[in-house]
Amino acid sequence: MSDYIEVVVIVEGKTEQIFIESVLAPYLANQMIFMRATQVSKPGQKGGDVRFERVRRDLEAHLKQRPDTYVTTFVDYYGLREWPGLDAVTPQARPADIAECLNKATAKLVSELFSAQQAERRFVPFVALHEFEALLFSEPAILARALGVAEPEVAAVVKGCGEPEAINNSPQTAPSKRLNNWSVTGKFAKTTQGISIAQQIGIARMREQCPLFHRWINHFETLVGGQA
Missing domain, CATH: 3.40.50 (Rossmann fold)
Structure with missing residues (x-):
């Protein structure tokens, strides 16, 4: 033991x-x-x-x-x-x-x-x-605030798919592609901004949603x- x-x-x-x-x-x-x-x-x-x-x-x-x-x-x-x-x-x-x-x-x-x-x-x-990026959809409010987009827009993605882990994986609608589209630069900085968002959301919330x-x-x- x-x-x-x-x-x-x-x-x-x-x-x-x-x-x-x-x-x-x-x-x-x-x-x-x-x-x-x-x-x-x-x-x-x-x-x-x-x-x-x-x-x-x-x-x-x-x-x-x-x-x-x-x-x-x-x-x-x-x-x-x-x-x-x-x-x-x-x-x-x-x-x-x-x-x-x-x-x-x-x-x-x-x-x-x-x-x-x-x-x-x-x-x-x-x-x-x-x-990995799907985990960031566990809390739409935090993700929306970090990206400067409307929270209902992010929440609608999760609601439409049912849960973060069900967000479509097509070249146009994968979580990473959606984040790129919302980013002002057109490229979501997942190693920096993505990790910061993950820290704000926390593992407990990710477990609840995923x-x-x-x-x-x-x-x-x-x-x-x-x-x-």
Whole structure:
């Protein structure tokens, strides 16, 4: 038994790494869950083209380093390419269905590849629906104020889709594209302004509005004190 756990998060890019380290990790540390992020992308490389083979190398490295750590992913569904279960996702699939399809397929493959490292127990897949920016729609008032747009306009997007994680992932209506359209420069600064907005919203509010994100965090919470 252990009263704390350590988690390595393999993330897509710099924004996700900063989010984990400056927003999520401090929140979880209060519950004795110590999380650190490692970026799968090479320095200077843009995100949005995440292939399993790239992540696989990182998974292997971290699963083999220490047997007492957990390893997870934080990658955007919007940018996935050549990923377990991706071909089985239908255009009409709901966010929960997409997540279940991808996470199950990923967990199965990783467990088979790294059975000697107890990947079935230690690996926790997570694909963000549809991308990190969706979390910023958890509180329309804060997002609208930061961007200088009318709150009802932001709220209408969330209401129309049902929840932040259901915001459409098309090239025109993905969360990141909507934020770009609202930005005065035409390019939303997610590594700076995005992180600032996330800090103002807070993890608790994101969990209330984003059930898949909540479920991912809750998995680690259930492990504290119950680790084999």
